[in-house]
Amino acid sequence: MISVKNLEKYFGETHVLKNINCKVGDGETIVIVGPSGSGKSTFLRCLNLLETPSSGKIWFDDVEITDPSNDISKVRQKMNMVFQQFNLYNNLTVLKNITLAPIKLKKVEKKQAEKEAMALLEQIDLSDKASAYPSQLSGGQRQRVAIVRSLAMKPKVVLFDEPTSALDPEMTAEVLKAMEKLSQLGLTMICVTHEMEFAKKVANRVIFMEDGQIVEENQPNEIFSNPQSERLKSFLSKIL
């Protein structure tokens, strides 16, 4: 579904991503781990071109999205992102946060879009907050709304950029539960996180990044119980 070839990214003089190559299959849940500053988030943000790669190519469903002649907006409709800071639209109610994109971009009838949105809110137990504004929600509630806002577009892939890093443990649990459910439903997910338990339990594959490179890539039990490289070993010894 997604393939990345020879991806390089510089921020000015800093070499942030070094020759990244990677493939993601349909329905996979990929978790990217690694120390801070290793380039995980930048890599994720390159996938939907929030950051423009310095060189290299990225394909999504056989469309080369790094080719400027392809309309990235169309691709992003099928490849949403969930952010660390939630980034709900502050000027809109919860319901409108969810229905804005389907109505404006997919031309879904307003009634239909609202019905679907209410069903999604029901699943995350937030249907009573439909007319609330983001500022009236807790962090965990906001992140769950952000996730269903993304699902309302019926995307093929959702990119999660440290979705729980701004939350306290209790709220983290409720967000991770929602993500686990999505993974079981077969949504393709690429997730940057520090939640190792989540990686162990939910991921099909774990990618370990350090210093802008993919150091190791394997199934979670291999990564956590049988690390190959010294760098991964030392990383795991520090966090576990």
Added chain:
Amino acid sequence: MKMFKKNFAILTICCVVLEIFGFGFLGLKARALAFETINEGVLTVGTEAGFPPFEYVGEDGNPTGFDIEFIKAVGEKMGLKVEIQDMDFNSLVASVGTKVDVAIAGMTVTEERKLAVDFSEKYYDAEQCVIVRENSNIRSSSDLSGVTIAAQLGTTGNILADEIVEKYPETILRTYDKFNNAVNDLRAERVDAIILDKVPARTFEKIYKDELKTIPGDEFDFEIEKYAIAMPKNNPALQNAINNAIAEVKDDGTYDKILDKYINADISSDSKGLWEQFVSSFIESNRFVLYLNGLLVSIEIAVFAALIGLALGMVLALMKIAKNRKGKRPIFSYIADFYIDVIRGTPLVLQLLIMWFIVMQSSKNGILVATLTFGLNSAAYVAEIIRSGILAISKGQMEAGISMGFSKIQTMRYIVLPQALKNSLPSLCNEFISLLKETAIVGYVALSDLTRVANQISSATYQPFMPLIGAALIYFVVIKLLSSLVKMLEKRLNKYDIC
């Protein structure tokens, strides 16, 4: 969201309408060759109604006086309806031929003015004289050396005063827009002598009979001046028609009647108490209606200018923050920068005069010119307000929008701009409030806004205190009201503030 949408629609319509009007007037009108007037059947006359008894604002709020009745009689002989436009004396000569057909304002024929306009036969012999305080030692020309003298800007007195300053370099000259202000400064000992026409000088002498005295001009070797009607250059047909009409008015006795009515009449000169001042400034001949009309003019200009400013300001703000694919600013972004710099770097009153006399020279609609000027000016300030409003919205809002598949423009429209406008609303309202105060300068383009009304009434009643304080109070009350509304609005908006 819905509220914003509706407002945008109204605003867009208003702008379109105003622009159509504005640029419709931009085409220059061909100068009349034969005896033609700007408006057919109408003689449009420019004057400066602050020079009693020749011209001043009468009890009905319209200019009246010797010159006004005289030009009306002349117009009648020519078979034309006369329309009077009250404007700054400085603007008069420049307006002849474009904004008005002729100008009559106790204007002396000088060589300098003849370069710009032609004159009719003289209709009045005026003598310049000097008013001083009762206890002054000034008696002749040489006494003016080293003192502070005053004159109204652009008048014959101004020309004579310039000559005196040339002769006595240590003499200081102060010029005023209104004689009234000069006379008040004379009484306050800020100036020592005023050079002005004999008739208004006598009037002032009568009003302040124990304070001021008049010295005849021949003590200072001033020559007799001839008042005449100013008209466009090289228009013999109009000149002949006017000269013939002047002769008729003089022959049939109308001229003498007007002379008796205004020049030779006695003017009551009792000094008034505060209550009488209040009555004559506000109540007598329903003058309060004039203040209200003035206030309406101010508000009308401010409201429409604010709409133009908001629409154009938003466009400028978006132009300014625009970036192309490579993250660089496109050329039009620098054009917006330049526009904002120019507008913010030049005085508003000059922008108004440039619009009136140069850019929209052929327009006679002062409200339109003022509204456009203030709108174009306000846009620069609004642009900066909105720009900082947009920059204050976290980057995440834009990223959330585009990562959902919206284009940058859609994200701006649905998500960023509504938030930016909401945050900027208090500043935008404050911009409107200062706009309302800034309209006080529209007197330069012949509009009777609140400030000019106060000026006119203080000229007509010879009482500066009540009209000026009164106008200030009206401004204050209106603006206080507006700013309390803004405060309430702010409180309501903060209810859903972003954490």
